[in-house]
Amino acid sequence: MAQMLEGKTALILGVANRWSLAYAIARAFVREDANVILTYQGDRQKQTVEELAAELKVHQVLPCDVTQDAQVDALASRLKDQGTVLNAVVHGIAFANREDLSRAFVETSRSGFALAQDVSVYSLVAVARATAPLMAARDHNGNPGGGSLTTLTYLGSTRVVENYNVMGVAKAALEASVRYLAADLGPSNIRVNAISAGAVKTTSARGIRDFSKMLEGGAKMAPLRRNTDPAEVADTAVFLASDLGRGVTGNVIYVDAGAHIMGFALPASTS
Ligand code: NAD
Numbered sequence: 001m002a003q004m005l006e007g008k009t010a011l012i013l014g015v016a017n018r019w020s021l022a023y024a025i026a027r028a029f030v031r032e033d034a035n036v037i038l039t040y041q042g043d044r045q046k047q048t049v050e051e052l053a054a055e056l057k058v059h060q061v062l063p064c065d066v067t068q069d070a071q072v073d074a075l076a077s078r079l080k081d082q083g084t085v086l087n088a089v090v091h092g093i094a095f096a097n098r099e100d101l102s103r104a105f106v107e108t109s110r111s112g113f114a115l116a117q118d119v120s121v122y123s124l125v126a127v128a129r130a131t132a133p134l135m136a137a138r139d140h141n142g143n144p145g146g147g148s149l150t151t152l153t154y155l156g157s158t159r160v161v162e163n164y165n166v167m168g169v170a171k172a173a174l175e176a177s178v179r180y181l182a183a184d185l186g187p188s189n190i191r192v193n194a195i196s197a198g199a200v201k202t203t204s205a206r207g208i209r210d211f212s213k214m215l216e217g218g219a220k221m222a223p224l225r226r227n228t229d230p231a232e233v234a235d236t237a238v239f240l241a242s243d244l245g246r247g248v249t250g251n252v253i254y255v256d257a258g259a260h261i262m263g264f265a266l267p268a269s270t271s
Helices: 022-032 044-054 069-081 110-136 163-186 211-221 231-240
Strands: 009-013 035-040 061-064 088-091 147-153 188-199 252-255
Touching: 022 044, 022 061, 022 231, 022 252, 044 061, 061 069, 061 088, 061 147, 061 163, 069 147, 069 163, 069 188, 069 211, 088 110, 110 163, 110 188, 163 188, 211 252, 231 252
Parallel strands: 009 035, 009 088, 035 061, 088 147, 147 188, 188 252
Antiparallel strands: none
16 A cells, blocks of 8 residues: 655654654654655754664755754755755754743743744744745656645643743744745645644753643643653644645644643542
């Protein structure tokens, strides 16, 4: 049986280690026969990402620090020069200073706010601009161009989640960017969506104060009474990148065991 991403090429940004949501997505894309290209943030990550790529039998790993326009442009030029036609791009990147994820939001500094927006939000715009021409091109078989750009967000964009703070504001801007990008790129048949994942223990998540309590609380209140499995997020990313997702753009799709629908739980009865 044909796999869901057979014949498609995907660029996946945001693998730092095997706990990264982008790594789960890369695994699922490889399982579905996509030709995957990974990026790494800097020399410190290069070896780890190359080792993971080798395990996954991914043959191309390229540098891309999204705060450096030159690196984003160099990535796109390299792909263009080697004749790569992209069908999917996954953006699994975010960053905020640890202190801004552990004290009152009102204490956020101007520079901390700007940093979170730059890395976690503007990078999606920069990546979209750089990669859209590679998706819009006709493929080698002459099929019409188009593609899918998917990013990762969290419920803290629309609800106050303790300690998520500046990242919640960044995710609100990210989700708005998804809608504006979807409107801009739709005429080129490029779809732009976000997956709102439930809490998963990753390196970034550990930077949020009391993250283990977020996990515990999430599992208790979610309709499915459990946390989110990264493989569930990855399978939704497969769907969005596949032809099955062809009518879906500008959306935030929740993959969080249903946690986002809940209001508040009543305290346990004492009688
Ligand atoms: P992670 O730490 O594994 O991934 C974050 C990635 O961002 C890393 O690969 C890091 O190298 C990259 N990054 C940071 N600054 C960068 C830069 N300047 N240039 C290039 N790359 C840079 O953590 P994760 O939890 O897998 O995060 C992936 C995405 O998922 C993030 O957008 C995060 O907000 C989102 N998300 C995570 C959770 C969760 O609970 N873990 C829930 C919902 C959404």
